[in-house]
Amino acid sequence: MTPDLDPRDFRALLGRAADVAARHWERLPEMRAYTRPPDDLVAAWRTEPLPERGVPLERLLDRIEREIVAYPLGVGQRRWWGFINSPPHPAGIAADLIAATLKNNCAGTSQIAVQVELTVMDWLARLVGLPRGSGGLLVSGGSMANLVALAACREAKLPGTRRRGVRAAQRQPTVYASSEAHSCILRAVELLGLGSEALRLVPVDREYRMDVAALSAMLAADRAAGLEPICVVASAGTVNTGVVDPLAAVADAAREHRCWFHVDGAYGAVGAALPELAARYRGIERADSVAMDPHKWLYVPYEAGATLVRDPASLRAMFAHRAEYLALEEDSYLEGPVWISDLGPQLTREFRALKVWAVMQAVGLEQYRELWRNDIAVAREVVRLAARQPRLEVLAPSDLSCFCVRYLPERAELAERGEANAFNREVLDRIHRDGRMFISGTTLQGTFALRGCVTNFRSTPADAKICVDTIVELGNRLEAERH
Numbered sequence: 136m137t138p139d140l141d142p143r144d145f146r147a148l149l150g151r152a153a154d155v156a157a158r159h160w161e162r163l164p165e166m167r168a169y170t171r172p173p174d175d176l177v178a179a180w181r182t183e184p185l186p187e188r189g190v191p192l193e194r195l196l197d198r199i200e201r202e203i204v205a206y207p208l209g210v211g212q213r214r215w216w217g218f219i220n221s222p223p224h225p226a227g228i229a230a231d232l233i234a235a236t237l238k239n240n241c242a243g244t245s246q247i248a249v250q251v252e253l254t255v256m257d258w259l260a261r262l263v264g265l266p267r268g269s270g271g272l273l274v275s276g277g278s279m280a281n282l283v284a285l286a287a288c289r290e291a292k293l294p295g296t297r298r299r300g301v302r303a304a305q306r307q308p309t310v311y312a313s314s315e316a317h318s319c320i321l322r323a324v325e326l327l328g329l330g331s332e333a334l335r336l337v338p339v340d341r342e343y344r345m346d347v348a349a350l351s352a353m354l355a356a357d358r359a360a361g362l363e364p365i366c367v368v369a370s371a372g373t374v375n376t377g378v379v380d381p382l383a384a385v386a387d388a389a390r391e392h393r394c395w396f397h398v399d400g401a402y403g404a405v406g407a408a409l410p411e412l413a414a415r416y417r418g419i420e421r422a423d424s425v426a427m428d429p430h431k432w433l434y435v436p437y438e439a440g441a442t443l444v445r446d447p448a449s450l451r452a453m454f455a456h457r458a459e460y461l462a463l464e465e466d467s468y469l470e471g472p473v474w475i476s477d478l479g480p481q482l483t484r485e486f487r488a489l490k491v492w493a494v495m496q497a498v499g500l501e502q503y504r505e506l507w508r509n510d511i512a513v514a515r516e517v518v519r520l521a522a523r524q525p526r527l528e529v530l531a532p533s534d535l536s537c538f539c540v541r542y543l544p545e546r547a548e549l550a551e552r553g554e555a556n557a558f559n560r561e562v563l564d565r566i567h568r569d570g571r572m573f574i575s576g577t578t579l580q581g582t583f584a585l586r587g588c589v590t591n592f593r594s595t596p597a598d599a600k601i602c603v604d605t606i607v608e609l610g611n612r613l614e615a616e617r618h
């Protein structure tokens with residue numbers, strides 16, 4: 136078979152692929168939340184031979200349906216609330232197919248795909264409340280979005296580091312984030328050559344928000360000790376509990392110590408567009424950079440993260456490079472408004488912007504607000520119902536759509552902290568085997584929590600009840616077995 140299918144065969148192939156996708160779409164809302172692939176299938180894949188000869192495309196699609204689509208993660212099942220995963224909006228799925236067909240390289244040049252990305256970046260900056268003139272680029276996800284922002288910060292605060300490495304810094308540069316910050320901040324600090332000890336973890340208050348008095352004290356003490364604070368990272372929607380740090384107060388502290396103010400809003404930056412949460416987000420407009428993830432709460436298919444900066448020149452100062460073979464004359468017919476490859480680490484870049492644009496265009500802010508409110512309401516319903524259950528304990532408040540609860544065994548020896556943690560880990564494992572819903576776990580100040588994050592346009596308050604009932608049922612059963 137030649138790869139150059141004739142248009143009829145091409146259409147037929149995509150039709151068959153669409154059938155596979157549509158059968159999954161149909162089963163998805165009510166399917167088991169998680170189905171582990173069988174061991175023999177995994178073993179067979181592990182020894183899959185390098186193909187010497189191709190196979191017909193129909194056989195390929197059959198195999199994809201039988202061996203891959205049959206064992207999905209269940210993202211989009213109506214009670215899939217694990218990690219921070221959202222179902223893909225259909226407009227994004229369709230746009231992704233078209234983008235793959237076009238295969239634009241969005242490094243630069245005069246092409247509409249680059250303009251689509253500029254438009255999307257403008258929309259995202261406005262969505263989270265950054266001023267006009269802010270910009271940035273799409274990247275693979277939140278981890279990369281934070282890394283790119285912190286790289287821009289490093290070059291802005293320690294000019295010359297790009298050329299001379301961190302020895303350009305006269306004193307040890309330090310970065311501040313709360314103990315609830317996502318682990319990708321630590322990874323970014325490491326990747327930037329600052330060393331993990333350069334990340335100073337600020338304690339949190341009882342609601343798991345950054346303690347700004349402690350931040351100010353740490354900044355002052357570190358400066359007095361000869362360190363060089365360069366960056367304060369606040370979270371707008373922590374991954375564990377979905378709280379927003381006191382952004383305005385953090386911005387004040389950052390400014391006082393001449394630090395870059397970065398906001399990790401991978402999950403929650405979009406909450407800035409909810410009027411009822413405006414007070415919580417006050418201060419985000421002062422950020423030097425914001426990381427946010429269209430593939431989380433904008434329901435865009437993977438992968439789509441975004442680095443937004445107040446001053447796009449800060450990205451250029453860190454990343455601009457132009458290979459000889461890409462150089463264009465100033466009046467070249469090909470030259471476009473910007474080389475996006477000068478703003479981040481990738482040269483060849485996929486046309487991510489199409490799916491982000493398509494979903495945002497299809498949904499619109501009005502419906503987004505309704506969807507976010509629904510997600511938040513479902514999470515609050517879980518908390519409300521859990522609080523009425525004698526065997527459940529609610530562990531943390533959330534500004535957004537997370538919930539953290541645990542099962543409290545009745546017997547004293549099981550209720551003691553270490554035992555209760557082990558017990559709840561086992562409850563979580565049973566939840567995964569049960570398949571009615573999918574949540575994940577986390578540890579809050581040493582206490583293991585059953586944690587959900589509702590970013591799922593299929594979820595309803597009835598699902599909240601099923602969730603709480605399932606935890607109680609499985610917890611009761613486990614406790615009875617332990618007798």
Ligand SMILES: Cc1ncc(COP(=O)(O)O)c(C=O)c1O
Pocket residue numbers: 218219275276277278279317319370372373374399400401402428440
């Ligand atoms: C607050 C926060 N930051 C960063 C990330 C990392 O994002 P990604 O998994 O897209 O790399 C996450 C992921 O859950 C997150 O919740």
